[in-house]
Amino acid sequence: MDAADPLGATIRDRFVLDAPSDRASGDAGVYLDGNSLGALPRAVPGRIADVISREWGEMRIRSWDESGWWTAPERIGDKIAPLIGASPGRVVVGDSTSVNVFKAVVGGIRMAGKGCTEILVDATTFPTDGYIARSAARMTGLAVRPVEPTRIADEVTERTALALVNHVDYRTGELNDLPGITTALHSAGALAVWDLCHSAGALPVEVERYGVDLAVGCTYKYLNGGPGSPAYLYVRESLQDRFDSPLPGWNSHAEPFGMAPDYAPADGIVRGRVGTPDILSLLALETALDVWDGVSLEDVRTKSLALTDFFLDCVAAYVPPGRVRSITPYDHGRRGSQVSLECSGAAEVMTELIRRGVVGDFRKPDVLRFGFTPLYTSFADAERAAWVLGEVLRALPEQDPRTAGAGG
């Protein structure tokens, strides 16, 4: 399967994967946590060395113009755009995902009709989205109603300003129905705000095709931008003129160096900028995005589904019956690019897996989470992970489910 993989050795070789995960053993291990922190693209260290030593160290302040620092947020946004199905001029990079959720939700509320009294928030969302959405609603006088994604079409009303929904559930790996939910929201006159953290770079995302209004996403998972690399904001073209940011910093001003006391927003997606952009992290991300050159997102999706299918088959074959249960949908249409296994004593199991070179992560109370990043995860990696999981579970006694929660 690896030999037949169109994303095989050539693409995988764009990443640093041969470094020992454990210097004592020299074993590179299996990395199945690219959905938390993507692996290092090979070109990044050299690029950042040059940014620091030459662009900062020698050119200093001149680099804001001459090295293209000032325009990096839009330029890198345009590089992300094709990965989420957006045209140039729709995406801007900067700030954390949480800060971008705040911009998107407040911005969306301000675009909504005056009669709107509430926003819907994906009840299964990554918590920060919910915390920030509540703050946005509190500061604009709206209520927040948590709703399961599958219930949004039934729950949206004419009083709903928008819904904030995750494209892929971070915990279960379930892929939500972006086209259907977006259409249902629009039918009720509400805006669709999508969090793409767990889908962009793992599968084709088509924000323009399906009329998504606003979207945010991080860049350190499947986009491999590095730890805490800046997030992005998408604003649909037809809404950009009405985007009224709650964080109107000088970088979003029509004339940032005019230093005018009154605020006048820039045209276009620049309006989503806030303060001085974080250049080291932005330029690491820019170089990291080069790994997508020549990669078809259809191939990515095909491989992602094949990898997760194969991993589930290997788990069924190698893991003692009854010790784990997949909470990731088997239906391809509802699956992201991770497999989450419920497992009694999951915290201890993951610690032992990592000790044996298989890196996934643990989510409370009892979930083993394995991310499959199609650009660099191999079928051999998937098989080894399932094999080692079987070994670990055979070595660890089965916990009494009534007390297993204490292990989480």
Added chain:
Amino acid sequence: MDAADPLGATIRDRFVLDAPSDRASGDAGVYLDGNSLGALPRAVPGRIADVISREWGEMRIRSWDESGWWTAPERIGDKIAPLIGASPGRVVVGDSTSVNVFKAVVGGIRMAGKGCTEILVDATTFPTDGYIARSAARMTGLAVRPVEPTRIADEVTERTALALVNHVDYRTGELNDLPGITTALHSAGALAVWDLCHSAGALPVEVERYGVDLAVGCTYKYLNGGPGSPAYLYVRESLQDRFDSPLPGWNSHAEPFGMAPDYAPADGIVRGRVGTPDILSLLALETALDVWDGVSLEDVRTKSLALTDFFLDCVAAYVPPGRVRSITPYDHGRRGSQVSLECSGAAEVMTELIRRGVVGDFRKPDVLRFGFTPLYTSFADAERAAWVLGEVLRALPEQDPRTAGAGG
């Protein structure tokens, strides 16, 4: 004067200053724009190479714990704290200055008495502070009143929630009276929110001694953290329990990995965090802060005043009479660490200065701005800059002041 400088060769040698500003000439030039972007500390390239290749490339996700990534915002805050007169646990690093102004102003408004109807904003402030303060006021239902810093004591009323003031005016280099203004605000029951962007690292700042309530600052000027390096937030200890952030991201949660649907703020300054911290930039800043080891802020202030005095003397000696006028106060008590000269045709003059290796910056409509960063600017630099300025002004015809604005 350079030979007698206690911050002379040893400290200066902690920075990369010998690289040619112009590769053709090989001349390192004179860098007087450290108040926009600090020079590169020598230790940064090696540290970041290790962060990228080993901590990210090899250890990957394990580095959040094992390399201390997760706690970097507070740890680096504690490293900035002594530079602004704060104890440990009062400063957290992350996000841009603009985002931190939003946190500080909304947080301050929420701490203020219920009868408050307005905030005061330094009328001479760096514009982004004003834009963000207006957004914070709009979202909390308060009015904004711009006030000259020297008028704050007279203008504050019992309806004033807080005043947002710059410690040093970015344009003129004037040092505002932090102790006096803070006391006046407190007498009226208002909070003092200070922007330290142009003072921290250039002179002693004493936030705790004078009872400052909230403060923000950037780290890429006198703190040399690199282009767009993250900003910081200071919250007075006695107010931390009441700090109610408008950006309650998961990093500020009492149990961030609990993934609880309900928000519960962490104790202490961690409450000022928002989303996933930007590790490359944070760790570059952490290493950059090592240049302060063994440096006395009293020596920094003494040298800053001596450098700016000397530069003004050299300008008087070398520049044709009447061509420039200092708008920076001569009074040491009112001077920051820059000299701003009004000059007809300033934009063209600065372009020519930079071409001749003297890097300052231009601020509309007619200001030449020269920053003196005491850790690495020498008296020889100051003299050369004034000498070249004289040459440039003799070479450029004096513009008719009635049309000079067009050059800006």
